[in-house]
Amino acid sequence: MMQAVALPALSDNYVWLLHDENSGHTAVVDPGDAQVALDGAAARGWTIDQVLITHWHPDHTAGIPAVVAATGAKVWGPEAERDKFAGLDHGLADGDKVQVGSAEAEVWHVPGHTLGHIAFILDGHAFVGDTLFAGGCGRLFEGTPDQMHASLQRLGTLPDEMIVYPAHEYTLGNYRFLAAKAPGDAAIERRLAEVTALRDAGRPTVPTTIAEERASNLFLRADNAAEFARLRAAKDSFR
Numbered sequence: 001m002m003q004a005v006a007l008p009a010l011s012d013n014y015v016w017l018l019h020d021e022n023s024g025h026t027a028v029v030d031p032g033d034a035q036v037a038l039d040g041a042a043a044r045g046w047t048i049d050q051v052l053i054t055h056w057h058p059d060h061t062a063g064i065p066a067v068v069a070a071t072g073a074k075v076w077g078p079e080a081e082r083d084k085f086a087g088l089d090h091g092l093a094d095g096d097k098v099q100v101g102s103a104e105a106e107v108w109h110v111p112g113h114t115l116g117h118i119a120f121i122l123d124g125h126a127f128v129g130d131t132l133f134a135g136g137c138g139r140l141f142e143g144t145p146d147q148m149h150a151s152l153q154r155l156g157t158l159p160d161e162m163i164v165y166p167a168h169e170y171t172l173g174n175y176r177f178l179a180a181k182a183p184g185d186a187a188i189e190r191r192l193a194e195v196t197a198l199r200d201a202g203r204p205t206v207p208t209t210i211a212e213e214r215a216s217n218l219f220l221r222a223d224n225a226a227e228f229a230r231l232r233a234a235k236d237s238f239r
């Protein structure tokens with residue numbers, strides 16, 4: 001049984017702890033802030049022994065050296081981005097498998113936000129970094145609309161009940177954009193109300209599920225790369 005915990009970090013990141021109750025093993029995903037990760041684990045009596053990285057951006061990787069220094073954890077992440085951040089032990093590419101406690105994670109290459117971006121899919125949990133957000137998707141810093149559209153379509157093939165763990169709390173802004181883009185869309189309006197209530201209560205809006213994103217996330221619903229590109233450009237300039 002895997003337990004995932006969201007640790008708010010930096011301005012709007014989530015560092016995810018993934019704890020396997022069977023083996024006692026704890027992984028941290030995208031530790032942009034080492035102290036947040038170490039304190040979050042210590043508070044639960046857990047010890048981090050594995051670091052999983054989705055992409056090279058510093059708000060996902062800056063904490064690696066201090067987590068490793070404190071715990072001796074080994075680091076798995078995208079081989080294609082090895083030169084862009086410190087501390088990678090095990091480079092990964094599409095289709096690779098990683099043991100995470102008693103579960104086996106499959107690595108998916110999901111380029112678009114960065115060219116080497118990967119996701120970890122395991123045991124009903126999908127750690128998607130900055131590729132798929134609740135109600136949104138990552139900005140295209142390195143990749144093309146075609147690449148990101150294909151990455152999102154692929155994530156959209158995961159089962160309905162798959163729990164999706166994005167790395168940022170962008171949900172309210174995303175649904176404000178979607179509601180402006182698709183006025184009267186019932187799924188989007190329902191989600192906007194839900195996430196507004198969660199944020200008013202100071203609670204995270206993540207994780208989400210593939211079923212929810214398929215129903216209410218226009219970026220995942222885009223029929224083709226051109227439609228996706230128009231939507232992404234509109235979001236980039238939305239205030």
Ligand SMILES: [Zn+2]
Pocket residue numbers: 055057113130
């Ligand atoms: Zn990023």
